[in-house]
Amino acid sequence: MKAESFQRYLNSFGGQVVRDSRKLLQSAKGSTALGTSIRFEVVPTATGFDTKFYMDDYGEYLDKGVSGNKKKQSYTNTQQKKTTSPYSYTTKGPPIDIISKWIKKKGIKGHGIKKGRSKNTGQYISGFAYLISRKIKREGIKSISFFQKPLGIGYRKLEQHTLEVLKLDIQNYITTYYRPK
Numbered sequence: 001m002k003a004e005s006f007q008r009y010l011n012s013f014g015g016q017v018v019r020d021s022r023k024l025l026q027s028a029k030g031s032t033a034l035g036t037s038i039r040f041e042v043v044p045t046a047t048g049f050d051t052k053f054y055m056d057d058y059g060e061y062l063d064k065g066v067s068g069n070k071k072k073q074s075y076t077n078t079q080q081k082k083t084t085s086p087y088s089y090t091t092k093g094p095p096i097d098i099i100s101k102w103i104k105k106k107g108i109k110g111h112g113i114k115k116g117r118s119k120n121t122g123q124y125i126s127g128f129a130y131l132i133s134r135k136i137k138r139e140g141i142k143s144i145s146f147f148q149k150p151l152g153i154g155y156r157k158l159e160q161h162t163l164e165v166l167k168l169d170i171q172n173y174i175t176t177y178y179r180p181k
Contacts (some may be wrong), residue, residue: 006051006162007042013158014040014051025062028144034059038147055147060086065143068136075143078152085143095135102131115125 005048006086022035029035037056042049065073103126 009158009161010042010049010051013154014042014053017053017147017150017154020146020153021156024146024149025144028146030063053147053151054108059147062144063147064145066141068138068140071139073140073143076148076152078148078155079154080149080152085140089137089140093133094130096133099132099136100126103129105134120135 018038018040021038025032025035025038034056037059038054040051040053044050062172064075064087067073067085069091072087072088074082075085108128112137
């Protein structure tokens with residue numbers, strides 16, 4: 001039996017989750033490459049359909065947050081409950097070189113903080129980047145839950161309307177293959 005109505009419904013479900021996720025991410029972080037990387041795909045399987053969502057790898061860290069070594073971070077899961085982040089910094093923090101590039105890209109000036117040269121890369125590293133790295137390691141990265149919230153809301157709607165949509169497919173199947181003479 002082909003379930004065309006159900007497949008269309010899963011496509012609209014996936015599209016709505018992606019749109020809402022991008023909207024939440026944009027309101028929190030502005031227009032980013034992560035926002036454009038969020039997408040979905042409905043794949044037919046032997047037992048039905050799978051709806052798969054994709055995004056850049058670091059999206060999961062922004063969505064669920066990262067606990068620091070002194071402060072635990074939590075996120076709102078798909079059931080709208082606070083859950084502790086599965087990710088954490090333990091002994092190492094984020095790379096100072098990356099933070100230094102981010103500071104330069106944002107045009108932030110660390111007044112009164114001297115710069116030194118990295119022994120590994122030879123790049124100039126500001127003390128400001130070191131301080132930011134140390135704070136992130138200590139306190140972690142706060143969760144945005146930009147994907148978990150829309151997925152939970154969409155899933156609850158999906159549960160409510162699944163039987164109605166399958167009913168349409170079954171009626172179409174019966175009408176197509178059983179026509180009394």
